[in-house]
Amino acid sequence: MRVAVVYYAHTNDRKLLELSQGLARGISANGHDVDIINAKVQGGDKKLSFYEYLAVGTEAVTAFGGTIPEGITQYLKQSGTLSGKRCFAFVLKKSLRPMKSLAKLMKVMEAEGMYLKFSEILMKPTDAEEIGKRLHVKRR
Numbered sequence: 001m002r003v004a005v006v007y008y009a010h011t012n013d014r015k016l017l018e019l020s021q022g023l024a025r026g027i028s029a030n031g032h033d034v035d036i037i038n039a040k041v042q043g044g045d046k047k048l049s050f051y052e053y054l055a056v057g058t059e060a061v062t063a064f065g066g067t068i069p070e071g072i073t074q075y076l077k078q079s080g081t082l083s084g085k086r087c088f089a090f091v092l093k094k095s096l097r098p099m100k101s102l103a104k105l106m107k108v109m110e111a112e113g114m115y116l117k118f119s120e121i122l123m124k125p126t127d128a129e130e131i132g133k134r135l136h137v138k139r140r
Contacts, residue, residue: 001032001137004051008039008058008072016057016092022125023055023090026132039075049080053137054114057122058105059092066100068108076112083113088135093123 005024009016017038024034032053037046048054056076061067068091076082089109091102098121106116118135122128 001052002050003027003032003034003053003055003137004037004048005034005055006037006039006048006057006075008069008075010059010061010069010071013038013040015094016059018125019090019092019122019128020055020057022128023057023122023132026129027055027135027137029129029133030137032137040069040071047080048076048082048085051085053135054082054085054087055090055132055135056087056105056109057090057092058101060095060098060101062095064096064100066097066104068101068104072105073108076108076114085114086117086137087114089116089119090122090128090131093121 005020007016007020020036028034058068058072089106
């Protein structure tokens with residue numbers, strides 16, 4: 001199955017990249033083809049319509065959480081048909097209230113018609129890898 005791990009970093013590009021790489025390792029350990037996409041760099045150039053499962057991650061813009069980068073919203077709007085795509089949402093744990101940031105990301109994804117299967121607040125690449133191994137990427 002084709003899977004995309006999409007991340008949009010407001011400031012801490014390296015940490016989100018490491019989380020995305022860990023997640024990709026975990027998902028590919030189950031035999032899936034995984035692409036990592038930096039939404040900030042690739043902008044609307046990379047369409048997500050061809051992927052069967054999406055993992056989307058970002059970070060809080062403020063220290064108190066609840067605000068995510070506007071760029072992730074714009075990227076998802078310009079990424080092709082996402083309605084009905086099964087997906088996973090994750091945020092980098094760095095703000096005081098990461099659950100607010102995760103809820104905002106989930107709301108943005110659901111507004112695009114994406115079907116959220118799971119969500120998580122991540123801090124370490126090893127945790128991301130373990131979650132990637134446990135994601136139910138296959139269709140039932």
